[in-house]
Amino acid sequence: MPETTVNNIDRLIILATQAGLPVTREPYHDIALRTGLDQDTVMERMKMMLERGVIRRIGVVPNHYRLGYRANGMSVWDVRDDRIDELGKKIGALEYVSHCYHRPRYLPEWPYNLFAMVHGRDRESTEQHVKQIAGLLGDAARGYDILYSTRILKKTGLRI
Amino acid sequence: MQNHKYKIDDTLPGSNDNHQEQQNYFEYCLLNNYQHTFPLTDKPFAHIADDLHADTEIVINKMKELQDRGLISRIGAVFRPNTINASMLAAMAVPEESIDEVADIVNSYVEVNHNYEREHYFNLWFVLHAVDEEHIHVALDSMESRTGLKTLRLPIIDDFHIDLGFELQWKQ
Incomplete structure (x- = not known):
């Protein structure tokens, strides 16, 4: 497992960048000014966080919904506990899956322990993806459901 | 993920009446190509401009425009969840x-940053963030007493997402 602890310098950088980098000629320089650090430190610490997996990636984060991927389905699966690690990794690597987590069940009303967010332009393509996931899980999945979002009731930018 | 190459002269057939198409393709490259590889260098937008044979100012202005139009949520680091604080799906x-x-x-709690209505018996799904899990439970207890409704509390046990990228489709 990658090292996940962060020091105070990292914390400063995370707080200054979590809502995004400024779109300017020298964004890391601007972050340096904001945090009182120098640019080399900002870039070096970000590089180290990237290597350790604290930063997953640095990149453009498109708004899939605004780009036409309107049928975002949260697929939820009841997967045998002894298979979830092996199978969760397979599902998490699929291109159309943007998040994939093992979470606790709440029995009896909530039997699902694997969550995979699936992106599609319409429900038909999302359902095709879900069928493929069902095929990969095979009889290790005892049941599943797809929960489509119908309304965004609150969304703020900070996600750490 | 593929890196789509943008060149003014060879992306599309014809050349006179497809200025709009070229603009669209330029936008597509900005949206698609740098999801994982935004440069960690002094002048990252100049680097992208070189890559796309465009001018730095044009790249910066177009990126700002795509943000203003809501097509880009942000440009920056995507942090691993629960690194400097705790989060929970409920x-x-x-x-x-x-x-x-x-x-x-639910939305009145500062801890809540995403809240979606979903088609299901459990129809309200939201994510909470706080300095630690204890704060999140306190917020959820308070919501339960104000609404008279039970919450499912679903913290992450394991994160399987490998994040290979999400290739956007060119041509709507």
Whole structure:
């Protein structure tokens, strides 16, 4: 497992960048000014966080919904506990899956322990993806459901 | 992920009446190609401009425009969840007629940063963030007593997402 602890310098950088980098000629320089650090430190610490997996990636984060991927389905699966690690990794690597987590069940009303967010332009393509996931899980999945979002009731930018 | 190459002269057939198409393709490259590889260098937008045979100012202005139009959420680091604080997914089964009222109560907590209505018996799904898990439970206890509804509390046990990227489709 990658090292996940962060020091105070990292914390400063995370707080200054979590809502995004400024779109300017020298964004890391601007972050340096904001945090009182120098640019080399900002870039070096970000590089180290990237290597350790604290930063997953640095990149453009498109708004899939605004780009036409309107049928975002949260697929939820009841997967045998002894298979979830092996199978969760397979599902998490699929291109159309943007998040994939093992979470606790709440029995009896909530039997699902694997969550995979699936992106599609319409429900038909999302359902095709879900069928493929069902095929990969095979009889290790005892049941599943797809929960489509119908309304965004609150969304703020900070996600750490 | 593929890196789509943008060149003014060879992306599309014809050349006179497809200025709009070229603009669209330029936007597509900005949206698609740098999801994982935004440069960690002094002048990252100049680097992208070189890559796309464009001018730095044009790249910066176009990126700003794409943000203003809501097509780009942000440009920057995507942090691993629960690195500097705790988060939790929670759900409620809300009677149809009280959904707006309950959503307003849930949204009033600063800990809540995403809240979606979903088609299911559990129809309200939201994510909470706080300095630690204890704070999140306190917020959820308070919501339960104000709404009279139970919450499903679904913290991450394991994160399987490998994040290979999400290739956007060119051509709508």
